[in-house]
Amino acid sequence: MKYCSECGSSVVLRVPEGEHLPRHVCPACHTVHYQNPKIVVGCVPVDEQGKILICKRAIEPRHGFWTIPAGFMENNESLEQGAARECYEEALAEVEMGSLLAIVNILHAQQVHVFFRARLLNNRYGAGPESLEVKLVDEEQIPWDEVAFASTEYALRVFLADRHAGQETYHMTSYERRGWRS
Amino acid sequence: MKYCSECGSSVVLRVPEGEHLPRHVCPACHTVHYQNPKIVVGCVPVDEQGKILICKRAIEPRHGFWTIPAGFMENNESLEQGAARECYEEALAEVEMGSLLAIVNILHAQQVHVFFRARLLNNRYGAGPESLEVKLVDEEQIPWDEVAFASTEYALRVFLADRHAGQETYHMTSYERRGWRS
Numbered sequence: 264m265k266y267c268s269e270c271g272s273s274v275v276l277r278v279p280e281g282e283h284l285p286r287h288v289c290p291a292c293h294t295v296h297y298q299n300p301k302i303v304v305g306c307v308p309v310d311e312q313g314k315i316l317i318c319k320r321a322i323e324p325r326h327g328f329w330t331i332p333a334g335f336m337e338n339n340e341s342l343e344q345g346a347a348r349e350c351y352e353e354a355l356a357e358v359e360m361g362s363l364l365a366i367v368n369i370l371h372a373q374q375v376h377v378f379f380r381a382r383l384l385n386n387r388y389g390a391g392p393e394s395l396e397v398k399l400v401d402e403e404q405i406p407w408d409e410v411a412f413a414s415t416e417y418a419l420r421v422f423l424a425d426r427h428a429g430q431e432t433y434h435m436t437s438y439e440r441r442g443w444r445s
Numbered sequence: 446m447k448y449c450s451e452c453g454s455s456v457v458l459r460v461p462e463g464e465h466l467p468r469h470v471c472p473a474c475h476t477v478h479y480q481n482p483k484i485v486v487g488c489v490p491v492d493e494q495g496k497i498l499i500c501k502r503a504i505e506p507r508h509g510f511w512t513i514p515a516g517f518m519e520n521n522e523s524l525e526q527g528a529a530r531e532c533y534e535e536a537l538a539e540v541e542m543g544s545l546l547a548i549v550n551i552l553h554a555q556q557v558h559v560f561f562r563a564r565l566l567n568n569r570y571g572a573g574p575e576s577l578e579v580k581l582v583d584e585e586q587i588p589w590d591e592v593a594f595a596s597t598e599y600a601l602r603v604f605l606a607d608r609h610a611g612q613e614t615y616h617m618t619s620y621e622r623r624g625w626r627s
Contacts, residue, residue, distance in 0.1 A: 264451075265451060265453070267448065269447060271448035271455075284519065299519065300518055302481065302482060336557075338481065338482055343617075363615060363617070373520040373521065433615060435524075
């Protein structure tokens with residue numbers, strides 16, 4: 264951030280009075296511009312046979328790698344609504360959102376990823392504009408070496424572990440730096 | 446948002462190519478300025494006798510009303526770290542963060558509130574700069590008519606319901622408009 268989004272003046276980085284962290288502050292109109300983590304919402308969509316819907320990314324980062332439907336939460340939607348919207352946008356699939364699966368703090372990217380279990384409502388799916396390919400896979404067909412993000416892999420692994428154990432619990436973890444395979 | 450924070454030009458509100466929602470876009474440097482929900486993190490701190498630590502707000506909104514320690518999550522911290530930091534800032538209390546208690550979508554405010562159970566690590570607490578008063582209360586001493594926010598009340602009520610039931614589950618809900626008592 265270089266300019267004040269309210270008045271267009273150059274901002275400075277300083278600790279505002281009464282606070283303890285440096286912020287982008289406008290010397291002209293005195294607006295303090297806070298920057299906070301963004302939320303990514305996603306789900307593990309499963310069909311009646313237990314197959315999992317995965318998407319091959321058509322966009323960067325990680326073009327050509329596989330993921331589960333997920334993306335930035337928008338204003339004026341709930342976490343579950345956002346996860347369902349992303350699933351429709353990326354995989355053209357309608358889902359019923361289920362229980363909370365995982366929350367992953369991505370510290371280096373200033374993001375919190377929130378994943379739910381989800382049930383495919385019919386057998387219609389396909390590649391949305393941000394996907395090269397969308398397919399249903401059995402557990403043993405998951406392309407682990409081509410999974411896009413550490414949080415995707417985490418969500419899939421805890422999903423499968425819980426399914427094997429016959430339970431639906433939530434899981435939390437944090438990543439401090441990029442864990443992409445090269 | 447009126448000006449581009451990257452180059453200082455006036456922004457326009459339009460749907461960027463390949464997207465479907467209007468965004469603040471800079472016609473000069475082509476930066477798309479996304480606005481997303483912010484995360485508020487908090488906890489219900491409990492001492493060895495089961496008393497709950499609550500704070501009387503010294504700031505707006507809801508100056509003079511009671512809340513549990515909570516505030517905006519910062520970059521480079523996890524949800525639990527943020528909740529512990531807020532507890533120290535507002536109540537000068539050190540806590541051990543416990544299980545996930547509640548996630549509340551506050552749609553009208555573009556916020557997601559995330560609350561944890563927490564254990565007071567010692568009996569030291571007091572009013573931080575954003576609090577007028579901080580005190581430990583028994584369940585029957587909670588000033589329900591003077592609770593600051595709908596999400597605060599929700600977190601306290603599900604906390605108590607679970608404690609009565611002898612369980613620790615997580616709870617999710619959404620609020621679409623302001624639910625403050627006048």
